[in-house]
Amino acid sequence: MPSICWLRIHNAEFYAYHGAKDAERVLGGKFQIDAELAYDAEAAMHADSLRHALNYEQVLECIQRVVYENSYHLLETLAHRLVATLLQQFPVIERACVRVRKLYVPIQYAVEYVEVEYTAERSRFSV
Numbered sequence: 001m002p003s004i005c006w007l008r009i010h011n012a013e014f015y016a017y018h019g020a021k022d023a024e025r026v027l028g029g030k031f032q033i034d035a036e037l038a039y040d041a042e043a044a045m046h047a048d049s050l051r052h053a054l055n056y057e058q059v060l061e062c063i064q065r066v067v068y069e070n071s072y073h074l075l076e077t078l079a080h081r082l083v084a085t086l087l088q089q090f091p092v093i094e095r096a097c098v099r100v101r102k103l104y105v106p107i108q109y110a111v112e113y114v115e116v117e118y119t120a121e122r123s124r125f126s127v
Contacts, residue, residue: 066081066085
């Protein structure tokens, strides 16, 4: 039986240009991304080698590329794009959960942030 390992990245912060309002896409804002990635860690644990593990630095580089490559109107679209790209770029990932938080939301209500969570399993997701 494979050993499932969870790589968790919390509060990766980006200044990006996503939002439904034109001003958000022009002025930008702060976003935080969490990623929870399940993968078979058996080879990595036996070899004690980064070559066999899910490299979190490479995962963060992938997340950064997705955050900056396009401007999305919806947080849901950004979250979906992140999960799809992570599953494409890292075949070892079996399940991916991504949370996208928009800080300082430009609305009339006082909220700390707005967050969207998207989860997909490789076996049920077409990339």
